[in-house]
Amino acid sequence: MAGADVGGGGGGSHKKHGKKKAKKRVSIRIDMTPMVDVAFLLLTFFMLTTVFRKPNTLEINLPPDNKTEVKMAESNLLTIRCDEQMNLYWNIGFEIPHKFSFSELRKFLQERQKENPKFVVLIKIDRKSKYHAMIDIIDELNLANLGRYSLSPMTDIDKKEMSKATI
Amino acid sequence: MPRIKKARVAIRIDMTPMVDVAFLLLTFFMLTTQFRPPEEVDISLPLSHSEAKLPESNTMTVNVSDSGKVYLGFDSTILMESMFGTQNRLRQAIEVKMENLGDLLMKARIANPKLRTIVKSDEKAEYGKVSDVMDILQKALINRFAMVTNYTNK
Numbered sequence: 001m002a003g004a005d006v007g008g009g010g011g012g013s014h015k016k017h018g019k020k021k022a023k024k025r026v027s028i029r030i031d032m033t034p035m036v037d038v039a040f041l042l043l044t045f046f047m048l049t050t051v052f053r054k055p056n057t058l059e060i061n062l063p064p065d066n067k068t069e070v071k072m073a074e075s076n077l078l079t080i081r082c083d084e085q086m087n088l089y090w091n092i093g094f095e096i097p098h099k100f101s102f103s104e105l106r107k108f109l110q111e112r113q114k115e116n117p118k119f120v121v122l123i124k125i126d127r128k129s130k131y132h133a134m135i136d137i138i139d140e141l142n143l144a145n146l147g148r149y150s151l152s153p154m155t156d157i158d159k160k161e162m163s164k165a166t167i
Numbered sequence: 168m169p170r171i172k173k174a175r176v177a178i179r180i181d182m183t184p185m186v187d188v189a190f191l192l193l194t195f196f197m198l199t200t201q202f203r204p205p206e207e208v209d210i211s212l213p214l215s216h217s218e219a220k221l222p223e224s225n226t227m228t229v230n231v232s233d234s235g236k237v238y239l240g241f242d243s244t245i246l247m248e249s250m251f252g253t254q255n256r257l258r259q260a261i262e263v264k265m266e267n268l269g270d271l272l273m274k275a276r277i278a279n280p281k282l283r284t285i286v287k288s289d290e291k292a293e294y295g296k297v298s299d300v301m302d303i304l305q306k307a308l309i310n311r312f313a314m315v316t317n318y319t320n321k
Contacts, residue, residue, distance in 0.1 A: 036186050039193055046196030057285065057313035058217045062305045127295030131231070131288045132213040134297065135316060139215040153298065 058138060063150075070120070078112060078119045078146075080137060081154065081162055084128045089162050097165040102136060109144035121149035124158050207240070207260040208232040213290035215316035222313070225281045229268070229304075230260050231288035235296045239263045239271055246278060265299060272307040284312035 074093035081089040081097065088105065089097035100108060112119055121141055125133055134151070141149050208230050223242075230238040240260030241247050248256040250271065255261055263271060276282055284304065288297050304312055 032182075032186070036182070036189070039186070039189055043189055043193040043196065046193065046200055050196055050200050055212060055221055055315050056215065056217050056318045057219050057221050058215050058316050059219060059311070059313050060301075062301065062310045062312075064305075064308070064310060125294045125298075127293065127298065129294040130290065131292040131294050131297045132290035134294055135213040135215055135290070135314065139217065139316075143216055151298075151301070 058135065058142075060138075072120055076116065076118050076120055077122060079122045079124065081158055082123075082125045082129050082133045082137065083159075083162055084126050086129060086133055089165050091161075097161055099165045102133075105136070105140050106143065109140050109146060113144045113146055117145070119146055119148070121146055123149055123151045124154045125151070126154050126159075207238055207258065207262075208236070208289075210287055210289045211291070212287070212315055212317045214319040214321075216319065217316060218318065219313070221285065221315060222283050225279065225283055226285050227272070227275055227282050228260065228285045228287050229272075229300055231286070231292045231296055231300060233289040233291040235293050237263055237265060237268060237296070237300065239268065241275065241282075243279075246275065249278060250275060265303070268300070269303045269307050272303070272309065276307070276309070284309050285315060286312055287315040 077093055079091050079097075083089070086102065088100050088102060090100060090108070091097040123134070123137055125137075138149065141147070210230060210232060226242045227246075228240045228242075230240065232238070238260035239250075240258075241250065244256045247258065251258075251261050272284075286297070286300060286304075288300075304310075
């Protein structure tokens with residue numbers, strides 16, 4: 001007890017005496033606030049970055065083989081051609097093609113759909129053209145409710161036809 | 168009547184349950200977050216208005232890169248292993264030659280007849296390549312396939 005008294009009065013002076021003193025047991029209290037802050041920060045980060053976004057798909061059904069033939073009236077056939085430079089050409093039946101562009105596509109298809117909902121669309125895209133041309137055209141056809149379309153390869157005859165195009 | 172003065176006590180809420188829940192959620196989100204697996208090819212998808220969702224299982228994906236290379240991938244590691252060998256089992260897709268694609272597709276369809284075909288092509292890929300891929304699909308009697316696009320509402 002005397003040691004305690006001395007220690008109490010003289011600050012750290014008791015060490016000099018070489019006396020051992022029982023350390024006071026203090027219950028350890030760690031401030032958890034920063035940890036919890038970080039935890040919440042991470043929680044919000046993971047909650048916000050978890051995206052359940054999945055890319056969408058465009059379903060395509062191909063005919064069983066290349067030999068499928070569909071007979072139809074010429075006036076119901078709408079041909080859309082797309083050349084290397086991503087210019088579009090349209091014609092009905094065997095008319096001379098008319099040139100137009102992707103920005104006009106939606107309006108154009110809506111008008112055609114109103115005119116004749118039975119149109120069958122033949123899509124011919126140049127091999128050197130870009131893939132998104134096909135997606136854009138099919139997507140616009142779906143939007144315009146022109147559900148009957150087919151893709152066919154572009155031939156030299158088509159190229160000749162396109163060179164005759166009028167605006 | 169004199170009012171009884173309430174003794175003011177410092178309110179101490181026990182935060183432990185809340186922190187517990189927070190940590191639980193944290194671990195949940197940390198473990199479920201799937202970081203995108205390393206892609207074999209960088210593909211920028213074209214945009215469409217289609218809202219159909221991509222199938223999640225039993226898929227085989229034919230990737231066409233903007234340079235016209237074709238990659239084939241399966242979602243199951245088992246199929247990846249049986250098609251391309253053990254060393255490739257964890258990869259997303261393997262580059263294949265156009266002339267082998269048809270055979271590989273057939274082989275995969277025999278291994279798992281429920282496979283759904285997905286064509287994932289870069290928007291800038293040459294149309295000719297995609298057209299060739301579609302021809303091969305048609306020859307392999309895959310008449311129904313999905314093309315991956317990103318949704319746009321414009």
